Amino acid sequence: MISIILFALLLVGGIGFFSFNVLKVRNNILLGRSTERSDNSSERWKTMLLVAFGQQKMFSRPLPALLHLAIYAAFVITQIELIEIFIDGITGSHRIFHEALGGFYTFVISFIEILSLLALFATVAFLARRNMLKLPRLNMKELAGWPKQDANLILIMEIILVSCIFTMNGADEAWLNLAENGSKSYGFSISSLIGPAIFGGMEAHSLHLLEQIGWWGHIIMVFAFLNYLPYSKHFHILLAFPNTYYSNLEPKGKFTNMESVTNEVKLMLDPTADPFAAPADGVVEQMRFGAKDVTDLTWKNLLDAYTCTECGRCTSSCPANITGKKLSPRKIMMDTRDRLTEVGDNIRKQGKDYSDGKSLLGDYITEEEIWACTSCNACVQECPVNIDPLSIIVDLRRYLVMEESKMPTELTGMLTNIENNGAPWQFSSNDRLNWANED
Amino acid sequence: MSMQVPTMAEMMAKGETPDVLFWVGCAGSFDDRAKKITKAVVKILNHCNVSFAVLGTEESCTGDPAKRAGNEFTFQMQAMMNIQVLNGYEVKKIVTACPHCFNTLKNEYPELGGEYEVIHHTQLIQDLINTGKLALKDGGVFKGKKITFHDPCYLGRANNVFDAPRELIEKLDAELVEMKRCKTKGLCCGAGGAQMFKEAEKGDKEVNIERTEDALETKASIIATGCPFCNTMMTDGIKNFEKESEIKVLDVAELIANAAEL
Numbered sequence: 001m002i003s004i005i006l007f008a009l010l011l012v013g014g015i016g017f018f019s020f021n022v023l024k025v026r027n028n029i030l031l032g033r034s035t036e037r038s039d040n041s042s043e044r045w046k047t048m049l050l051v052a053f054g055q056q057k058m059f060s061r062p063l064p065a066l067l068h069l070a071i072y073a074a075f076v077i078t079q080i081e082l083i084e085i086f087i088d089g090i091t092g093s094h095r096i097f098h099e100a101l102g103g104f105y106t107f108v109i110s111f112i113e114i115l116s117l118l119a120l121f122a123t124v125a126f127l128a129r130r131n132m133l134k135l136p137r138l139n140m141k142e143l144a145g146w147p148k149q150d151a152n153l154i155l156i157m158e159i160i161l162v163s164c165i166f167t168m169n170g171a172d173e174a175w176l177n178l179a180e181n182g183s184k185s186y187g188f189s190i191s192s193l194i195g196p197a198i199f200g201g202m203e204a205h206s207l208h209l210l211e212q213i214g215w216w217g218h219i220i221m222v223f224a225f226l227n228y229l230p231y232s233k234h235f236h237i238l239l240a241f242p243n244t245y246y247s248n249l250e251p252k253g254k255f256t257n258m259e260s261v262t263n264e265v266k267l268m269l270d271p272t273a274d275p276f277a278a279p280a281d282g283v284v285e286q287m288r289f290g291a292k293d294v295t296d297l298t299w300k301n302l303l304d305a306y307t308c309t310e311c312g313r314c315t316s317s318c319p320a321n322i323t324g325k326k327l328s329p330r331k332i333m334m335d336t337r338d339r340l341t342e343v344g345d346n347i348r349k350q351g352k353d354y355s356d357g358k359s360l361l362g363d364y365i366t367e368e369e370i371w372a373c374t375s376c377n378a379c380v381q382e383c384p385v386n387i388d389p390l391s392i393i394v395d396l397r398r399y400l401v402m403e404e405s406k407m408p409t410e411l412t413g414m415l416t417n418i419e420n421n422g423a424p425w426q427f428s429s430n431d432r433l434n435w436a437n438e439d
Numbered sequence: 440m441s442m443q444v445p446t447m448a449e450m451m452a453k454g455e456t457p458d459v460l461f462w463v464g465c466a467g468s469f470d471d472r473a474k475k476i477t478k479a480v481v482k483i484l485n486h487c488n489v490s491f492a493v494l495g496t497e498e499s500c501t502g503d504p505a506k507r508a509g510n511e512f513t514f515q516m517q518a519m520m521n522i523q524v525l526n527g528y529e530v531k532k533i534v535t536a537c538p539h540c541f542n543t544l545k546n547e548y549p550e551l552g553g554e555y556e557v558i559h560h561t562q563l564i565q566d567l568i569n570t571g572k573l574a575l576k577d578g579g580v581f582k583g584k585k586i587t588f589h590d591p592c593y594l595g596r597a598n599n600v601f602d603a604p605r606e607l608i609e610k611l612d613a614e615l616v617e618m619k620r621c622k623t624k625g626l627c628c629g630a631g632g633a634q635m636f637k638e639a640e641k642g643d644k645e646v647n648i649e650r651t652e653d654a655l656e657t658k659a660s661i662i663a664t665g666c667p668f669c670n671t672m673m674t675d676g677i678k679n680f681e682k683e684s685e686i687k688v689l690d691v692a693e694l695i696a697n698a699a700e701l
Contacts, residue, residue: 060624253597254546258511262551265515290509319627319650324643372640375507375632376592381623397509411508414636418513422499423465424636432463433495435474436444436481 007089007219014223021230025306028344032299033287035256037246044245047386052244057384061313067122071158074119075237077112078165085219095172098186110189113169117190120162127155137312142331147233147310154234161221168214170195175207236309240385243307246300247386252377255394260287290398293359294340297392304387305337314379314389320372327372329379329389335364336392361396370396371408442481446495447528457492459563460530462544464537465500466667472674473667479696480536480560486701487572489563491534497524501543508633515551518543522553536560536692538593538666539631545598559594561603561665561691568610579698581611586694587618587659589650589673590625591666604665604691611698613661618653626650628664628672635668651676655686662688 037044050056055072058065084097098105130138130151138151169188173195176184181204185192199207229235267273291297294305314329315321321328339360346354361367373393380388400406407415414424422429450457461484466473484491502517525533533555535541545557567573586608594600601622608615620626629639629646639645651673654662662673667690674688689697 251542251546251598253542253593255506257547257550258515261511261515265512265519268516269519289511317624319629319646320640320642322626323629323639323646323649325640326642327640368640371637372642373632374592374627374629374634374646376627377596378592378624378627381596394507394509398511399509401509402511407508408637410637411633414633415505415508415510415513418500418502418505418517422517423469424500424504425465425469427465427469429499430496432468432498433444433446433493435463435468435477436442436493438474 001092004090004092010219010223011086011089014226018223018226018230021227024344024348025230025235028340029299029302029306031295031340031344031347032297032302033295035298035300037248037300040249043249044247047247047249048241048245051247051384051386052240055384057382057386060382067125070115070118070122074112074115074162077115080108081112081165082222085215088215089219106187109169109186113166113188113190116162116165120159123155123158123162127152130155137316140312140315140328140330142328142334143310143312147334150232150234151310154228154232157221157225157228161218161225164214164218164221166191166194166214168211168218171199171207171211171214174199174202175204175211178204178207180204233308233310236307236385239303239307243303244386246303248300248388248391252380256391258289258398260289288399289402290400291392291395292361292399292403294336294343296399297336297360297395301336301388301392301395302340304389304392305333305340307385308333308337308387309385310334311384313382313384314387317378317382319374319376319378325369325372326366327369329393332365332369332389332392333387336360339364361399365396367400367406370400442478443485444481445492446497447492447530448495448497450492451528456529458490459532459534460525460528461491461493462501462533462535462537462540463493463498464535464540464667466671467536468498470667470671472670476536476667476670476690476692479690479692479701480534482696482701483564483567483573483692483699486699487567489567489572494524494528499524501540501548503539503543504633504636506543506547507631508636514547518548518551518553522548522551525553525555530555532556532558534558534560534563536665536667536690538591538597539668542593542597559600559603559665561594561607562600564692564695565603565606568607573695573699575610575695575698576700577612579611579700581613581661581694581698584611584613584661585616585657585659586611586613586661586663587616587654587657588621588691589618589628589654589662589664589669590622591664591669592625592627592631594665595625596623604663607691607695608663611694616657616659618657620653626653628666628669630668630672635671645676647672647676648679651680655680655682660686661694662686663691663694664688665691 055065055069058068087096088094129135169191173186173188173191175181176186177196199210229238288296294302310330312330318327318329346356370393375390377390380390417424417426421427463477467477499521500517501521502514505517506514533544538559541557541559544555588604588608590601605615626649627646628650664670664673670688670690677683677686677688
């Protein structure tokens, strides 16, 4: 009875606190500007199924993709076992599906065990890759400190989680294997071998205790893990799904059209327009051109930021980063998320209009970074969960150029040329067809 | 044979409408190297009797570098002026040899009132060959040569045109060798996003040098591309390695025009 109450408390507390944090993240994301991403739902479902569920883009790098797939598959399939654990926890039963499902139960648990073992192997490989092989993409400057700890912590939690599963199943197997229980076995693929081998000499009472430690350890880790997600880059395991659903379905080369500018340009080009006339429909909301802070970005940019798991495929394919410039698309995403968390906390504590005098551009991302971008879309292409760092970079440039007239001096010249003579260089538009008469 | 380059204004005066507008672009109009690409395209169009015209002095920058640099005002001013001209001539189809113009006209003009069918010159040439309007002689000048293709970002990743230029190279009886980073994984030449018009930020290396190294690794004697800016960047890269006597940087249109002996 006590264990049922404990379990119920864990369940309510774990899900409650998780929901509280998810709502916080949701509110933060909704601080962003609007953008239309609800059209074409069939194409969106397809994208989500292929890219998030099917891991399509991971496979451009096959080895890490396979290791990742092992962990992903184990995670997804283990949810089945979690259903039983929940029911056992609430009702006080033990392996409630065992009798009812019979051979199928053995098959499912065996399958989970095989995937878990593969996941364990992958997790160790990932730890080694980060900490021993020191893969450059996973050891860059922007990962120093917390991001690196975050990554290791997740991997260690996964090892504990899997160890708990094997402790639980192994102790059960060893218990059933005792002579007093008829030397039987559940027939689970891995724990029927390692359980009796490791725990074989123990008494029934100890085995029972060990099984309980595994069971409770596992479920506590599940809730700990769940509640860790909103604080961690690992949130991608959930956000990858909405993020790919709301993917940009337009060609990558198409930058957004700024309608606020369209209205002004139309006025400028219309000779009959009265520049001092009041706006037609009363007060028009004055929006900043481009983005200075996270609240100037779209909610999709902000969802992107929370979805990023800092794998660095973007940065390792970025021509600016490859050639030693300061720009790192991953850092753009991390900075956006960190600043958004800060802004969200400020608003909750100090009210909607509070300003801490800081901004994404300047305090987090420098001008040097955003001017190094060639807009080549390699980062967008590479992201396994369809994050778009480029659109943030472009919006930051828009703010600098249109609100502050700040840009590299050569660009001022280029823009003047376009305005004066319709070409980025100083050539007269009258000479545009000269090539046709030259040899 | 001298080139025939009718302008839209001339066509209109004669009461004619061309099938396609050839959008030359700023590089194609003013840059000495890119002008050669423009002429190669015209030679192909002339040879195949394609009914086309250019805007000539009525053409103006699409606004691409302004938009990438963050100046939406300048971009939209350019776009709306160009759209006025294009719609005035009732243009339906546009071909261009510049992937930046291609992308902007195709993707960013529709929302401002300019809706056209826009194709890259490699797509038009592919169509001319496939429909038998353009024939390449067997064993042309490029037979057996190693050619590598550098994907322009705004043609490839940005608009998913990867096959047209490659199929054209294969038509040359040449050996198409891919760089380790190609197609969706192609490395930028370093010119996009208005970088062409400014100094690069401080780093260890120029992007075009990194990309030229990819090309040199293939041991190709020709680096083909489909963008006047990539052409400049790769040509500079080859000069940097002092390989200009062994390795040529050519546009796919130039390869085809040469192979067809135009």
